[in-house]
Amino acid sequence: QVQLVQSAAEVKKPGASVKVSCKASGFTFTDYGINWVRQAPGQGLEWMGWISAYTGNTNYAQKLQGRVTMTTDTSASTAYMELRSLRSDDTAVYYCATSKWYGLLEYWGQGALVSVSS
């Protein structure tokens, strides 16, 4: 069965970077795109961007351009999301999710909490 297992929770200081991983199993990794979505405490969902696991092409949400980088390691069936210059309002649960159709989020990871605090 499709499974996405994300890395553990992290605590970071403002200005630091975080890299969240998402290990996939149960499907052919390169047949899908991987999206990243975040959710601040008590808030709604925010789409952050997408990467094609086949080509490595990316598309990022405009508000995160320049601070976010999404990559994949196809040999390990793992996707990564790095967010730099962290601020307190980056505190959120970060989810990865597969998509066959761009942006349609079919299967989700369990989420990884990133807390940014001085």
Place this chain on the structure above:
Amino acid sequence: ETVLTQSPGTLSLSPGERATLSCRASQSVSSSYLAWYQQKPGQAPRLLIYGASSRATGIPDRFSGSGSGTDFTLIISRLEPEDFAVYYCQQYGGSPLFGGGTKVEIK
């Protein structure tokens, strides 16, 4: 930039009742690339509906979606105890974005 507005913000209903959730887009959603997700506390969202009206794998037929253009609706025909959750609509395809969510709570 498109904005998705969901209403109502909170829906208070009893098990067995019908729930009607609305999602209105500020611009037409192309090719009905509109999805609905369910999220329970402490869990990741789950895909319910895509293409405005197609149920995702394993989703019970009490969930139905309809609409086109700028107005979309999710109906839960008879609420089961496990259906009390937050529901999000989402435009996918061009520039993915989510609505603010509707919480369906037990009355």
